[in-house]
Amino acid sequence: MVINNILNSQTKTITFAAILLAFSAGLSRLLGLLRNSLLAGQFGTGPEVNIYLAAFRIPDFVYNFLVVGGLSVAFLPIFSEYFSKEKEKAWEMVNNVLNVFLFFLFLSSLILFIFAPILIKFIVPGFSVKDQNLTALLTRIMFLSPIFFGLSSIFSGVLHYFNRFLIYSLAPIFYNLGIISGILFLYPRFGLPGLAYGVILGAFLHWIIQTPVVRNCGFHYRALFNLKHPAIKEIFKLMVPRSFAVAGQQINLIVVTAIASTIVGGIAIFNYANDLYYFPIGIIGIPFALAVFPVLSKNWAEGQKEKFLENFSSVFRQIIFLILPASFLIFVLRAQLVRLVLGSLGSGSFSWLDTKLTAASLGLFSVGILASALIPFVSRAFFAFQDTKTPTLIAFTAIALNIFLSFSLVWLLSFPNFFQILIADTLKLGGIGDISIIGLPLAFSLAAILQSFLLLALLNKKLGGIKGGEIFSSFQKVFVLSVFSGFIVYFNLHFLGRFFTTEKVWGILTQTALAGLTGIIFYLAITYFLKFPELRTITSSFHKQFKKEVTSSEIAEP
Numbered sequence: 001m002v003i004n005n006i007l008n009s010q011t012k013t014i015t016f017a018a019i020l021l022a023f024s025a026g027l028s029r030l031l032g033l034l035r036n037s038l039l040a041g042q043f044g045t046g047p048e049v050n051i052y053l054a055a056f057r058i059p060d061f062v063y064n065f066l067v068v069g070g071l072s073v074a075f076l077p078i079f080s081e082y083f084s085k086e087k088e089k090a091w092e093m094v095n096n097v098l099n100v101f102l103f104f105l106f107l108s109s110l111i112l113f114i115f116a117p118i119l120i121k122f123i124v125p126g127f128s129v130k131d132q133n134l135t136a137l138l139t140r141i142m143f144l145s146p147i148f149f150g151l152s153s154i155f156s157g158v159l160h161y162f163n164r165f166l167i168y169s170l171a172p173i174f175y176n177l178g179i180i181s182g183i184l185f186l187y188p189r190f191g192l193p194g195l196a197y198g199v200i201l202g203a204f205l206h207w208i209i210q211t212p213v214v215r216n217c218g219f220h221y222r223a224l225f226n227l228k229h230p231a232i233k234e235i236f237k238l239m240v241p242r243s244f245a246v247a248g249q250q251i252n253l254i255v256v257t258a259i260a261s262t263i264v265g266g267i268a269i270f271n272y273a274n275d276l277y278y279f280p281i282g283i284i285g286i287p288f289a290l291a292v293f294p295v296l297s298k299n300w301a302e303g304q305k306e307k308f309l310e311n312f313s314s315v316f317r318q319i320i321f322l323i324l325p326a327s328f329l330i331f332v333l334r335a336q337l338v339r340l341v342l343g344s345l346g347s348g349s350f351s352w353l354d355t356k357l358t359a360a361s362l363g364l365f366s367v368g369i370l371a372s373a374l375i376p377f378v379s380r381a382f383f384a385f386q387d388t389k390t391p392t393l394i395a396f397t398a399i400a401l402n403i404f405l406s407f408s409l410v411w412l413l414s415f416p417n418f419f420q421i422l423i424a425d426t427l428k429l430g431g432i433g434d435i436s437i438i439g440l441p442l443a444f445s446l447a448a449i450l451q452s453f454l455l456l457a458l459l460n461k462k463l464g465g466i467k468g469g470e471i472f473s474s475f476q477k478v479f480v481l482s483v484f485s486g487f488i489v490y491f492n493l494h495f496l497g498r499f500f501t502t503e504k505v506w507g508i509l510t511q512t513a514l515a516g517l518t519g520i521i522f523y524l525a526i527t528y529f530l531k532f533p534e535l536r537t538i539t540s541s542f543h544k545q546f547k548k549e550v551t552s553s554e555i556a557e558p
Contacts, residue, residue: 018315019538021287024169029279031176033341036275038183040342040350045265045272051131052195053271054124055138057257058116061250062108063146065243066101067153074238075157077297077386078231083161087218093231095224098154100232103225105150109143116140123254126261134192141196148203155210158217160294167213171206178202238388245392248399255403256440259410265354266437272342273358273441277365277372280326285373288315289380296384305463312381313467314537317474319373321534324478325523327369328486329516332493334366335359336512340505353432360427361441368445371452378455382462390458398451402443409439474534481526489519 043049075097082090112119117136124135152171159168182198190197226232260266292315299308330337338359343350379391413420414436423442429435460466493515501507527535 018287018291018318020165021169021290022283024166024173025287026283028172028176029282031173031180032275033279035176035180035183036272037341038180040268040272040354042183042187043268044350045268045354047127047131048192050124050261050265050267051127051135052138052192053267054120054127054135054257054261055142055196056199057123057250057254058112058119058139059109059142059145061247061254062105062112062143063149064250065247066105066108067146067150074235074388075154076160076294078234078238079157079161080294080297082231091219092222092224093229094154094158094219095222096226096229097231097235098151098221099223099225100227100229101150101154102147105146109146113140113143116143123257124261124267125258126263138192138196141193142199144200145203148200148207152203152207152210155207155214155219158214158219159210160290162217163294164213164217165291167210171209174205174209175202178205238386241388241392245388245395248396252399252402256406259406260437260440263410263434263437265357266440269354269358269361269437270440272338273361273365274444276337276341276362277330277369277441280323280330280369281373284322284326285319286376288319289376292377293380293384296381300385308384309463309465309467313471315377316374316466316471318534318537319377320370320471320475320478321527321532321538323370323373324475325482325485325519327366328482329489329519330369331363331366332486332489332519333512333516334362336493336508338362339508340512356429356432357435357437360429360435360438363427364438364441364445366445367442368448371445371448374452375448375455378452378459381459382455387462390462391455394451394454394458397454398447401450402447405443405446406440409443410436411439413439477530477532481523485519485523488522489515492518 039049039052079090079094082093116139117133120132120136120139124132127135156168156171159165178201179195179198181201182195186194186197186201188194256270257267260270292311295311296308299305299311335355338355342358343355382388382391413423414434420435423438424430424432424435427438429438456466460468493511496511496514500511524535
């Protein structure tokens with residue numbers, strides 16, 4: 001009974017919902033880093049891990065195009081509209097949407113399953129024929145994952161409507177546990193296909209963990225299939241622009257994978273660094289975007305523009321408050337983080353050269369962390385008033401720039417020139433023959449900065465102002481304080497290096513933890529004494545969550 005009450009509990013403020021999602025996302029990301037640590041320890045940046053990572057590309061394309069691209073954005077407002085009118089019709093709509101999208105997911109996966117060997121040749125042209133065939137095999141196995149994720153996504157929309165963020169937040173944790181099980185238990189028995197079986201297990205767990213709470217909300221499965229149902233038309237109308245935007249992003253990743261496949265260990269280095277860079281985005285940017293989306297949608301639907309802008313500004317400033325110092329921290333500690341996460345397990349398969357290139361990639365990724373964290377949040381401000389076209393056009397612009405820069409920068413960094421020498425000296429890559437792989441994260445960061453800038457500029461124009469003055473004022477203060485915090489971490493890191501050996505894991509861990517902790521304490525202490533409103537908003541959200549009673553107005557507060 002107690003566990004059931006906990007799993008079905010509702011969040012009461014945007015910030016606490018974001019904190020809950022951030023906590024679970026942090027745990028999930030830690031498991032993801034453990035997964036990468038196990039892969040790096042077992043395979044380093046060798047062909048096995050490159051095959052495994054490349055095999056995700058086509059199944060991920062299906063999942064992102066049909067599910068993340070639009071269904072996850074379009075389903076919630078339509079379900080809200082139906083549920084507010086007639087509950088029975090709402091659940092009928094859910095069953096129709098569920099079955100229709102399962103049909104399209106299955107059909108898409110089946111077609112791509114058949115043509116996987118042909119497509120793989122274009123995705124990893126740098127692989128040998130043997131490695132391409134093995135990549136195609138793993139790809140075919142992984143085509144089950146979009147099916148489970150499609151089910152899971154619809155259930156997640158229902159949970160969001162009922163503010164059941166806790167159980168939703170547990171799903172990614174179980175997904176990573178499934179993948180880790182594949183590495184530890186299924187790979188030794190089945191070889192590389194065992195890694196793909198772990199992905200399927202994780203996707204299944206991602207779906208099934210949400211099922212009991214969705215049933216508790218009132219859902220009961222019915223075999224309804226009506227392509228002419230009004231909700232299907234409405235959802236498709238909303239999701240088409242967004243789906244093509246996400247499809248563009250997936251094509252972007254496929255192009256990057258193709259480029260990286262021509263560089264020895266390139267796919268692994270890029271993906272390892274990308275996962276580390278995505279850690280703060282996954283625990284700060286995404287949770288706030290998910291938590292604020294239902295509230296912004298309600299504000300706009302009820303004509304509460306000022307409340308919409310207040311919530312937008314508050315969440316925007318909280319993201320800045322948390323992400324900017326994290327960006328500086330990651331840049332300063334990039335080598336230590338890479339060595340701890342990727343080089344601490346296994347038998348030394350992840351070499352010092354791998355560490356330097358991955359750390360440099362992470363350093364360049366960190367330049368765009370704030371921009372990347374703001375993109376899902378600002379995009380959902382557009383989605384709240386059912387504008388999916390504007391973010392889509394901006395996304396395509398950023399994708400085009402990223403692809404152009406990826407080719408250009410990889411080429412520019414592949415031979416000695418002023419730019420290559422400057423980057424190599426800045427990121428301490430002297431003496432390494434080929435550093436071209438770091439052109440990919442640099443391209444990503446520059447494209448993300450452009451995308452976030454365009455989103456903000458057009459949103460400001462559309463709304464006639466987004467409280468830019470208070471947002472910029474907050475940015476200035478946080479930026480200056482983050483710079484000082486970064487310098488404190490940098491000097492402490494080198495000071496502590498005199499006392500702790502970096503040849504042992506415990507030495508790197510102690511040095512990194514102490515240096516990072518001093519920077520975090522300094523940052524929080526100054527923001528506390530200067531009474532930063534963002535810190536007060538975050539701390540007050542805990543008080544509101546655990547009050548015995550909460551007003552309807554407080555539920556919509558940050």
